[in-house]
Amino acid sequence: MTDSRFLDNGDSAEFHPLNALKGVQELHFGVRTIAKQWQEVLRDNPHIRIHSRLMPTHDNAMAVLNLSDGDGLARQGELVALHGAEAANVHELSADALWLNDAPHLFELCGLGLAEDLSRLQLAWRLRALQEEEREAWQAQGVRVHGPMSSVWVAPGAVLRDVSLNTEQGPIVVGPDAEIMEGCRVRGPFALGGGSQLRMGTLVYGPTTVGKGCKMGGELSNVVVHNWSNKAHGGFLGNAVLGSWCNLGAETTCSNLKNTYGVIAEWCEDSQSFEPKGRQFCGLLMGDHSKTAIHTAFSTATVVGVMANVFGEQMPPRHVPNFQWGVDGDARIDLDKGLDVARTVMARRKQTMSAEEEHAIRALFSK
Numbered sequence: 001m002t003d004s005r006f007l008d009n010g011d012s013a014e015f016h017p018l019n020a021l022k023g024v025q026e027l028h029f030g031v032r033t034i035a036k037q038w039q040e041v042l043r044d045n046p047h048i049r050i051h052s053r054l055m056p057t058h059d060n061a062m063a064v065l066n067l068s069d070g071d072g073l074a075r076q077g078e079l080v081a082l083h084g085a086e087a088a089n090v091h092e093l094s095a096d097a098l099w100l101n102d103a104p105h106l107f108e109l110c111g112l113g114l115a116e117d118l119s120r121l122q123l124a125w126r127l128r129a130l131q132e133e134e135r136e137a138w139q140a141q142g143v144r145v146h147g148p149m150s151s152v153w154v155a156p157g158a159v160l161r162d163v164s165l166n167t168e169q170g171p172i173v174v175g176p177d178a179e180i181m182e183g184c185r186v187r188g189p190f191a192l193g194g195g196s197q198l199r200m201g202t203l204v205y206g207p208t209t210v211g212k213g214c215k216m217g218g219e220l221s222n223v224v225v226h227n228w229s230n231k232a233h234g235g236f237l238g239n240a241v242l243g244s245w246c247n248l249g250a251e252t253t254c255s256n257l258k259n260t261y262g263v264i265a266e267w268c269e270d271s272q273s274f275e276p277k278g279r280q281f282c283g284l285l286m287g288d289h290s291k292t293a294i295h296t297a298f299s300t301a302t303v304v305g306v307m308a309n310v311f312g313e314q315m316p317p318r319h320v321p322n323f324q325w326g327v328d329g330d331a332r333i334d335l336d337k338g339l340d341v342a343r344t345v346m347a348r349r350k351q352t353m354s355a356e357e358e359h360a361i362r363a364l365f366s367k
Contacts, residue, residue, distance in 0.1 A: 003035060003052075005042065007079060010052035014102040016269035017287030017305045018226075018243050020322065021360045025052035027106060028224050030113025031173070031191035031209040032121070034100075040120050041065070051080035055098040055109070057116045063094065075099065104266070104282050104301075106224050106241050111170055111189040111207030118153075118171060125175050125194070127153040142182075151188065170206055199232055211244075213349055221256075223283075228349060240283035243306075245345060247291045254298035256283035267303040267319045274318065287322065289342050289361075306364060307338050323365055335365050 003010075003025055010023025018027055025035040037056040042048050045065060054060055054075075063073065064081045072079050072087030080093055100109070121127060130138065130149040138145065142162030145152055151167035154160070157177035163184045165172050170189030174180060178192045183201040190204055193212035198204065203219045210216055211227035218231060221238035225231070229242045233250035240254060257280065258264060264282050265274035282301040290304050293311035298318075304310060305322030312328040323338070325331040339361065343353050 005035065005038060005049055006052045007049050007082060008052055012053070013269040016103065016267075017285065017303060017322065018103050018106070018241060020306045020364055021288050021357070023052055024100065028113070028209060028211060028226055029055055029100075029106070030110060030115075030117045031175075031193055031211060032117055032124075037117055037120065040124070045083075047084055049082050051075075051078070053100040054080050054093075055100055055113075055116075057098045057112075059094070060097055063097065102277070103241060103285050104239070104277075104279060107222050107239055110209055110222060110224050114171070114173070114189050114191050114207065114209060118173070121173065121191075122153070125155040125173075127155050127173065129153050147188075155194070175212065193227065205238075213351075218251075222281075226288075228346075228351070238283045239281040240285065242284070242286050243288040243290070245289045245342065246286050247345070249292045249294040249296060251294055252292045252296040252298075254284040254302060255300040256281050258300050264301045266301050289338075289345075290320075307333060307342070307361065309333060335362065 003023060006025050010019055010025050012024060015024050026033050029037060034056060038050060041056055041061045048064060050064060067081060067083035069084040070088035071083050072090045073081035073093045074090050075093040079087060130152040132149045135149055143160050145165045145167060147167035151171045152165060153171060153173045155174060155176040158174040159179040162182040163180050166187040172186055172188040173191040175192055176194040178194060178196045180198045181200040184198045186204040187206050189207040191209045192198060193210055195212055196210050196214040199215060199217035202217050205221040208220050208223045210225045213228045214225055215230045215232040218234040219236045223237050224241045226242060226244040228244050229246040231237060231248040235251045235253040237254055238256040263276045264279050265276050266282060268275045284298050284302050286304040287306035289307040291309050296310055298316055302318045304320040308320050308324040310316050310320060310327060312326045314327055316327045323332045325333045339358060346353055
């Protein structure tokens with residue numbers, strides 16, 4: 001999990017289960033990782049290091065880039081940015097600086113993350129904005145845009161057919177070789193990563209972002225999906241974050257609001273208990289390599305750990321531990337078989353599991 005650009009290793013328990021196999025800096029602020037965005041911001045400044053929870057907004061970037069050698073920024077006594085080997089002069093970070101609080105904060109910051117990264121995405125993905133004079137031509141192909149055409153951004157190889165796009169509340173970004181299939185209805189802000197698909201008839205309410213190599217279907221509302229995960233069929237997912245290599249079986253659905261409309265008690269990994277944090281909306285938080293059976297129904301603010309397999313006769317509990325096998329008991333997966341399945345899944349996308357990734361999974365299993 002070590003990354004030389006960062007002052008910490010990103011292992012805070014507040015981001016469980018999403019950072020169990022990777023640092024917070026590898027989580028998505030919008031449609032790309034915090035690390036990737038900071039890498040582009042600091043391209044010409046290799047001697048600057050930052051904290052993984054300091055978000056790569058324009059204001060934060062300016063504050064960091066204005067540091068001289070030996071300068072640092074601190075937040076509540078903790079060093080969060082440093083230029084050089086040591087901080088001889090430490091300044092207090094602005095109270096308005098954007099700081100990532102916990103795992104659900106990722107879906108809450110989804111739209112802002114996309115907006116802050118859009119200028120960088122234009123270069124990284126070679127995006128072009130559609131023009132108003134193209135409206136009739138696109139409409140002739142079944143692509144109806146409600147709102148500014150210039151808020152639709154498409155990368156080389158992107159495919160859109162017979163879809164309805166609404167850009168009145170924010171941009172819609174379609175990455176390289178990504179496809180929005182027939183019958184989809186999308187309201188921005190929204191971004192679809194490289195090679196990903198929105199399957200036919202998908203409904204998307206922004207802000208929502210989908211990473212690269214994903215297949216999405218059903219209904220999505222304010223969701224952050226990390227790379228290589230699938231929700232290819234029907235079912236609702238709202239106010240949620242999926243890690244990488246997840247697969248939700250057909251009609252998997254998650255509640256994001258209590259019947260009482262009250263404050264939700266959320267899982268706290270440190271205390272191993274549910275505690276209210278003031279949120280009214282929170283759906284599913286799922287760690288890497290986890291899967292669900294068809295017709296799985298999750299309660300509000302359910303947390304599913306890493307490489308868990310959710311199936312069984314009972315409704316899943318609101319906390320499913322790492323490596324859980326089914327929900328009718330406390331059985332764990334056979335780790336070697338689980339790794340074999342993960343390798344098979346990755347091979348279908350022409351990806352391979354690195355020795356470092358396998359080591360991280362085995363180390364977590366041994367805890």
